[in-house]
Amino acid sequence: MTLKRNKISVIGSGFTGATTALMLAQKELGDVVLVDIPNMEDPTKGKALDMLEASPVQGFDASIIGTANYEETKDSDLVIITAGIARKPGMSRDDLVNTNAKIMKSVAKEIANYAPESYIVVLSNPVDAMTYTAFKESGFPKERVIGQSGVLDTARFRTFVAQELNLSVKDVTGFVLGGHGDDMVPLIRYSYAGGIPLEKLISKDRLDAIVARTRTGGGEIVGLLGNGSAYYAPAASLTVMAEAILKDQRRVLPAIAYLEGEYGYSDIYLGVPVVLGGKGIEEIIELDLTDEEKAALDKSAESVKNVLKVLE
Ligand SMILES: NC(=O)C1=CN([C@@H]2O[C@H](COP(=O)(O)OP(=O)(O)OC[C@H]3O[C@@H](n4cnc5c(N)ncnc54)[C@H](O)[C@@H]3O)[C@@H](O)[C@H]2O)C=CC1
Numbered sequence: 662m663t664l665k666r667n668k669i670s671v672i673g674s675g676f677t678g679a680t681t682a683l684m685l686a687q688k689e690l691g692d693v694v695l696v697d698i699p700n701m702e703d704p705t706k707g708k709a710l711d712m713l714e715a716s717p718v719q720g721f722d723a724s725i726i727g728t729a730n731y732e733e734t735k736d737s738d739l740v741i742i743t744a745g746i747a748r749k750p751g752m753s754r755d756d757l758v759n760t761n762a763k764i765m766k767s768v769a770k771e772i773a774n775y776a777p778e779s780y781i782v783v784l785s786n787p788v789d790a791m792t793y794t795a796f797k798e799s800g801f802p803k804e805r806v807i808g809q810s811g812v813l814d815t816a817r818f819r820t821f822v823a824q825e826l827n828l829s830v831k832d833v834t835g836f837v838l839g840g841h842g843d844d845m846v847p848l849i850r851y852s853y854a855g856g857i858p859l860e861k862l863i864s865k866d867r868l869d870a871i872v873a874r875t876r877t878g879g880g881e882i883v884g885l886l887g888n889g890s891a892y893y894a895p896a897a898s899l900t901v902m903a904e905a906i907l908k909d910q911r912r913v914l915p916a917i918a919y920l921e922g923e924y925g926y927s928d929i930y931l932g933v934p935v936v937l938g939g940k941g942i943e944e945i946i947e948l949d950l951t952d953e954e955k956a957a958l959d960k961s962a963e964s965v966k967n968v969l970k971v972l973e
């Protein structure tokens with residue numbers, strides 16, 4: 662028997678792509694190919710070499726290469742797409758749609774050509790619409806094209822709750838549904854600290870404030886950074902999704918999935934709870950929602966549909 666390491670391609674070697682490449686390698690999830698456009702080839706090679714030189718210090722075994730040649734992605738097991746522009750203060754994620762759709766189409770075609778059996782995880786914004794674009798352009802089955810939003814949004818929610826209660830983040834769980842925009846839907850009813858419903862531990866006013874901060878969590882970082890958007894927590898979120906797929910963990914995570922009737926929506930990619938494992942999205946979990954929660958999800962789905970209309 663010949664054992665082989667996973668091959669993971671990360672498209673886009675900017676803030677999120679490079680950080681993700683390092684985290685994947687540090688966790689020894691596979692050999693990493695970092696890809697960018699031709700005029701970014703040298704910086705991409707430089708970042709990859711710099712990361713590789715960290716491997717003896719930290720003691721991880723993974724090759725990391727930088728390239729502008731998609732041939733290097735041949736037969737990747739997993740491809741993570743971070744290529745595209747990021748927003749600046751004053752912009753919404755949806756303002757990125759036209760530029761990033763063009764990039765996503767070309768990247769998805771390259772992946773379909775060189776890594777037709779791979780799983781695709783999309784980060785580029787507006788991510789619900791970009792995941793839809795990657796699905797259509799790649800022609801891959803829906804379970805192999807997944808978007809990242811909920812792990813990050815939930816992580817922000819968990820961070821703020823842990824700060825509020827002065828408890829370990831490890832004991833705080835949360836669930837954020839819907840599109841990755843300011844009308845995402847954090848579900849308090851399904852969120853706990855050490856198994857205790859949050860509503861029993863935090864006042865309604867404080868919970869409302871935490872929900873509001875979660876919804877605008879991306880914008881908060883954009884405002885502070887001044888020239889770009891978040892990358893450490895997004896990279897950590899991508900890494901957890903990659904691990905769930907490559908190690909067939911069957912984790913229950915919120916992820917952007919293609920819906921065909923689930924939650925009452927069709928032909929749309931939207932953030933919902935899924936089982937993520939070796940076959941990609943193995944199940945979509947349908948939760949019972951109150952009328953208020955469903956109305957909030959409808960509003961969020963409507964925003965995603967409006968972005969998709971721009972693409973038509
Ligand atoms: N879904 C989410 O939760 C999050 C999404 N994002 C999004 O991820 C994207 C990337 O963000 P950053 O890494 O901070 O941006 P960045 O500007 O630092 O890096 C983007 C990289 O993509 C490259 N690129 C452009 N066209 C390409 C192509 N055709 N092939 C390969 N590479 C290409 C650029 O040269 C650049 O190096 C943005 O759209 C951002 O909004 C960022 C954080 C969280």
Ligand SMILES: O=C([O-])CC(=O)C(=O)O
Pocket residue numbers: 747748754786813841878879880882883890891895
């Ligand atoms: O806010 C942005 O533009 C980047 C992003 O999606 C996030 O950090 O949630």
